[in-house]
Amino acid sequence: xxxxxxxxxxxxxxxxxxxxxxxxxxxxxxxxxxxxxxxxxxxxxxxxxxxxxxxxxxxxxxxxxxxxxxxxxxxxxxxxxxxxxxxxxxxxxxxxxxxxxxxxxxxxxxxxxxxxxxxxxxx
Numbered sequence: 001x002x003x004x005x006x007x008x009x010x011x012x013x014x015x016x017x018x019x020x021x022x023x024x025x026x027x028x029x030x031x032x033x034x035x036x037x038x039x040x041x042x043x044x045x046x047x048x049x050x051x052x053x054x055x056x057x058x059x060x061x062x063x064x065x066x067x068x069x070x071x072x073x074x075x076x077x078x079x080x081x082x083x084x085x086x087x088x089x090x091x092x093x094x095x096x097x098x099x100x101x102x103x104x105x106x107x108x109x110x111x112x113x114x115x116x117x118x119x120x121x122x123x
Contacts, residue, residue: 002032003024004114007021008117010120012119020081023078030077031100038090048060048064048081051071055074089121096114
């Protein structure tokens with residue numbers, strides 16, 4: 001079992017920045033590929049970013065490329081999402097997720113999920 005707890009969400013103006021963090025506990029974390037997803041009101045949950053267990057590979061949704069950066073610290077069992085140049089359309093609940101066996105953007109491949117943290121970008 002892996003427990004994931006997100007933090008760092010909040011209210012920010014258009015063009016601002018936020019840094020989300022996800023703390024993992026439970027079994028080993030360093031072998032898991034990690035991802036961030038988001039769900040806006042009335043919409044399905046969508047992929048945002050992923051990072052491989054080593055940190056060497058990353059992947060981003062086209063909508064956030066060049067603005068968001070995913071990183072991880074295996075010693076601290078954390079994964080972060082630095083979000084810059086935020087737009088109102090980035091408003092959503094952001095979820096951290098762990099995939100035990102695959103580096104992927106597919107929601108169904110993730111095994112563990114956090115409860116989410118709200119990000120609201122005002123115009």
